[in-house]
Structure formats: C-alpha cells, structure tokens
Amino acid sequence: MKYATIGTSWITQSYINAANFTGLWQHDAVYSRNEDTAKIFAEKNNVQKYYTDLKKLAADEQIQAIYIASPNALHYSQSKQMLLAGKHVICEKPATVTTEEYIELKALADNMGLIYTEAIMSMHVPALNILKENIKNIGRISSAHFDFCQLSSKYPGLLNGTVPNIFNPELRTGALMDLGVYNLYLIAELFGTPLTVISDSSFLHTNADHTTSAIFKYDNFQLSFTCSKIGQGFSQSEIIGDLGTIGIDSISQLTGITLRKAKQKETEILIPFEEDRIEIMSHEAKFFYDCIVSNANKERYEHFHDTAIKVRSLCDLIRKQNNFPF
Numbered sequence: 001m002k003y004a005t006i007g008t009s010w011i012t013q014s015y016i017n018a019a020n021f022t023g024l025w026q027h028d029a030v031y032s033r034n035e036d037t038a039k040i041f042a043e044k045n046n047v048q049k050y051y052t053d054l055k056k057l058a059a060d061e062q063i064q065a066i067y068i069a070s071p072n073a074l075h076y077s078q079s080k081q082m083l084l085a086g087k088h089v090i091c092e093k094p095a096t097v098t099t100e101e102y103i104e105l106k107a108l109a110d111n112m113g114l115i116y117t118e119a120i121m122s123m124h125v126p127a128l129n130i131l132k133e134n135i136k137n138i139g140r141i142s143s144a145h146f147d148f149c150q151l152s153s154k155y156p157g158l159l160n161g162t163v164p165n166i167f168n169p170e171l172r173t174g175a176l177m178d179l180g181v182y183n184l185y186l187i188a189e190l191f192g193t194p195l196t197v198i199s200d201s202s203f204l205h206t207n208a209d210h211t212t213s214a215i216f217k218y219d220n221f222q223l224s225f226t227c228s229k230i231g232q233g234f235s236q237s238e239i240i241g242d243l244g245t246i247g248i249d250s251i252s253q254l255t256g257i258t259l260r261k262a263k264q265k266e267t268e269i270l271i272p273f274e275e276d277r278i279e280i281m282s283h284e285a286k287f288f289y290d291c292i293v294s295n296a297n298k299e300r301y302e303h304f305h306d307t308a309i310k311v312r313s314l315c316d317l318i319r320k321q322n323n324f325p326f
Contacts, residue, residue, distance in 0.1 A: 001289060002062055004029035004051075006078060007069035008041040011092060015067055015119065016045055018281035024289045031057050054078065058085035065292065067119070068092060071165055072172040076101045079116065083108050088115040090288045093181045095119075097172045097326065099312035106305055115291045117301070118308055120185055124283035127254040127271045128189070131246070134259050134270055135190065139243030146186060146225040148179045148251045149211075149233030158204070166229065167208045169325045174208035176201065176318060180227035181311065182252045187216065187223060188310040190239075194218055197314065201322035204230075214318060249273050253280050 003025055005012050019025040029049040032038035038050035051057040057066075058081055065088040068078050076096045079089045083105065095118035096102040109116035122128065135141075154164035166173050187194075194216035201209040211228040236247035242262065249256020256273035260266075291297045319326070 001064050001292070002026045002028040003065040003067060004031060004049075004057060004060070004063045005067045005069070006031045006054075006057075007092075008032050008037050009069060012041075012067070012069045013045075014277065014281055015069065015092075015285065017278045019067075019285040021278050021282040022286045022289065025285060028063055029057065029060060054081060058082060058087070064088060065090070065115075065288070069119075072097060072177055073170065076105065079105055080108065083112060083114055083116060086112065086114070088288070088292050090115075090117050090119050090284070093118055093120045094172075094177050094312075094315070095308070096312065097177070097315075099309060099316055102309060102312050115288065115301070117288055117291065117304065119284050120181070121281050121284050122182060122252055122254050123185055123189065123304060123307070124287045125254050125280055126283070127257060130270055131248075131254065131257055132190070134246060134257075135239060135241075137244060137259065137261075138239065138241030138246055139262075141221045141239060141241045143221055144223040144237075144239040146183045146223070146237045146248075146251055147227075147233050147235065148183055148237075149226060149228040149231050150179060151232040152229045155230055158206070163206055167204055167206050167210075169206065169208045172326050174210070174212075174324075175227045175229045176209055176212040176315065176324075178227075178229065179252075180212055180225070180318075181315070183225040183227055184311045184314050185307065186251060186254075187225065188307050188314065191216075191218060191223065193310050193313070194223070197317055197321070199318045199321050201318070201324070207325045209322070209324065212318065212322070246270075253277070255280075 030038050030042040031051045035052050042050040066082045068091040075091050079091050082089050154166050157164050158167050165171050196217040199214035201212040204210050210230045213226040216223045239246045244261040247258040255275050257271035259268045291301050
C-alpha cells in the first residue's frame with residue numbers, strides 16, 4: 001500500500017524503517033516545507049516524489065495513507081486536511097492536543113470510511129498482552145509508579161539560548177505532551193480512568209513544562225507518575241501487589257519487564273531489556289495496515305480509540321490544573 005510521510009525528523013525515519021520491516025507498505029512521497037530538505041530526505045529513502053505543498057500532496061490519488069510527524073501544533077489541521085482528501089491517517093503522538101479535536105477527527109474518519117489512529121508503539125507490541133496476563137500473578141495491587149525521565153538531546157541548546165521545538169509551548173510541546181503521554185497510555189490501558197487526579201508541573205523560562213508529576217487515586221490503590229525532559233532516570237517503573245511486583249524498564253517500548261514474587265530472591269524476565277526498535281515500531285505500522293484492509297481488527301481499533309480519549313482527557317485535566325499556556 002502506498003503512503004506518504006509528513007516530516008523529516010528521526011522519528012519519521014524510524015517509522016519508515018518499521019513500515020519497510022513489515023513488507024506491507026510502499027513509501028511513495030515525502031513532504032517538507034523546505035524543498036531542499038524534502039529532496040534530500042526523499043533521495044535518502046529512494047523515493048521519487050516530494051512535496052512542499054500540502055494541497056498537492058492531498059491531491060495525489062496514488063497515495064492511500066499518510067504518516068504525520070510534524071510539530072504537535074500542526075497534527076490536528078494536517079490530519080483533518082488529509083482525511084478530507086480521502087486518505088487514511090496515522091499521526092505521531094500526541095495525535096491531537098485536546099479531547100475535542102480527537103473526537104472530531106475520529107468521527108470524520110468514520111463518516112468517510114477511513115482509518116485514523118495514533119502512532120504509539122507501546123499499545124501495539126506483544127509485550128502489552130504479556131504484561132496484562134502477569135498482573136494477575138501479583139495479587140492485590142497496593143501501589144504503582146510509572147516514571148519516564150529522559151534527558152533531552154535538545155537541552156544543551158536551550159541552555160545556550162536557543163528555543164528548540166520540544167521546549168516551545170507554541171508548538172504544544174514539553175514533558176507531558178512528549179513523554180507523559182506514554183505513561184498515561186499505559187495507565188489508562190491497565191487501570192482505566194482514576195477517581196481523582198492531583199498533579200504538579202515545573203516550567204522552563206519558555207513556559208514549557210520540563211517536569212510533570214501526578215497522583216491518581218483508584219478504588220483500592222494509588223498510582224504516581226513522573227515525566228521529565230531535563231534529567232535521565234535509570235530505575236524501573238513498578239506495579240506492586242501483595243504477591244509480587246512487576247518492573248518495567250522502558251515505558252515507551254515495554255521492554256525490560258520483570259516479575260518478582262514476594263519473599264523470593266529470583267527475578268523472572270518476562271520481556272528482555274533490549275529489543276530491536278524497528279521491530280517494536282513495526283507493530284503500529286502493521287496495525288494501521290490491518291485496520292485499513294480488514295474489519296477483523298474493528299474491536300481492537302475501537303478499544304484503542306477509547307483508550308486514546310481517556311489519555312486526552314487526563315492530559316486536558318493536568319494542563320488545566322497547572323495553568324499550561326495551551
């Protein structure tokens with residue numbers, strides 16, 4: 001199936017590699033606002049067509065689907081434009097900034113008989129089902145903490161006086177919208193919507209959040225999460241029960257998942273710490289393809305959207321509680 005890409009960053013290249021890995025996709029066109037950038041990226045990926053005009057890309061009848069990895073602030077408008085042009089869309093997280101935008105685009109896709117989904121690799125890897133199955137083995141959950149703290153490669157530039165995209169709130173970015181989304185997806189998928197939310201954010205001089213934390217209250221336990229772009233974390237996230245504890249090394253890729261039963265010294269490795277990123281990302285590309293060509297994934301597709309809406313609602317609430325500039 002022929003698809004085009006919007007954006008020329010490393011994440012776009014990663015998705016192209018992952019789509020190639022599936023053997024299901026043909027990369028047919030590249031879009032960038034800058035012609036030189038578009039041409040170089042197209043040549044790098046052996047693609048003949050490149051565009052600097054979104055209207056011309058939308059009008060290309062040979063292209064059936066679009067992968068979008070532009071700045072967050074453009075996701076909604078570009079997704080809508082491509083859906084209105086009759087193209088299936090997979091958009092990098094966060095696919096939209098607000099819940100209302102997401103619901104609108106999902107309804108638009110449904111009305112036009114198209115697939116609209118978010119590229120969030122952790123929700124499509126086989127490790128997710130393994131994690132769900134093993135939660136049953138740790139008994140009654142008393143607490144959990146999900147932490148995704150990753151020192152941004154763009155942070156030195158910020159310290160030197162520039163404003164990288166990831167730290168520019170005008171582009172709807174920052175720790176919550178970049179890293180926290182992974183935490184929230186796993187929380188919503190495993191435990192659903194919490195009863196109450198208490199959150200706090202710390203901001204840079206640009207007014208982008210560099211760290212956001214929250215405590216979620218459920219019926220019988222509480223869960224905390226932290227995300228940060230200005231420090232590197234090394235400890236596992238954990239789900240703690242009265243019969244054992246599950247550790248998660250990578251929230252975004254769901255690798256390094258371990259199970260340790262209470263009063264036992266040995267730790268069982270459920271998912272290895274190191275797995276190939278291209279293969280991990282290939283699952284979201286395959287999910288996108290399967291949803292387009294078959295109704296067999298209808299239930300899974302709708303469940304994914306239900307989870308995505310829960311994530312959007314939690315993001316909306318946390319931003320409101322902490323007076324985000326967007």
